[in-house]
Amino acid sequence: NAGVTQTPKFRVLKTGQSMTLLCAQDMNHEYMYWYRQDPGMGLRLIHYSVGEGTTAKGEVPDGYNVSRLKKQNFLLGLESAAPSQTSVYFCASSRSAGRSYNEQFFGPGTRLTVL
């Protein structure tokens, strides 16, 4: 099992450019998440999905869009990148949520710089 994988690992964008980050998991998990990590801020939830075809906003969704067309993939899009979106992005997945919490498994991260 590869677990949770993310592509690309690094990316540099210019302000106004767009890009898509891909997250893939091979654990048949229902739930998937996108976080951003900034120094001194911990991890903050951007968007999440509770199943194929469904997405929902997290704590910091502005400037991002997501899609979950296939159960194993969760895409994070930046339509017009801004320097404030310079961050490390982590994808995670879990078997379920609700009261019966299941562990979230994290990918290795994507380091994005917006100039």
Add this chain to the structure above:
Amino acid sequence: AQSVTQLGSHVSVSEGALVLLRCNYSSSVPPYLFWYVQYPNQGLQLLLKYTSAATLVKGINGFEAEFKKSETSFHLTKPSAHMSDAAEYFCAVYVGGANSKLTFGKGITLSVRP
């Protein structure tokens, strides 16, 4: 809404010394609590979790944490630090329910001196 407080951003200990990383939480219902570790340029890895069973939880790499409801704390300890323990540590809280999320603290960087 739940929250997590990790006081301070950096802790430095000598190799072989006790490691103590503090975490306090706020929750209106019984929480699940977690400690994650992040090694440089890597993703997060679960160290240990409290899910309302035993209040003293043992995790990987010799770490343990004790849930103290009266103090709303879940401090992480290790009796003897090793150089390989140098990393960033995150405490997180989860309270369940339809729209509940995993809420992270800001993280603490642990340095280990030779």
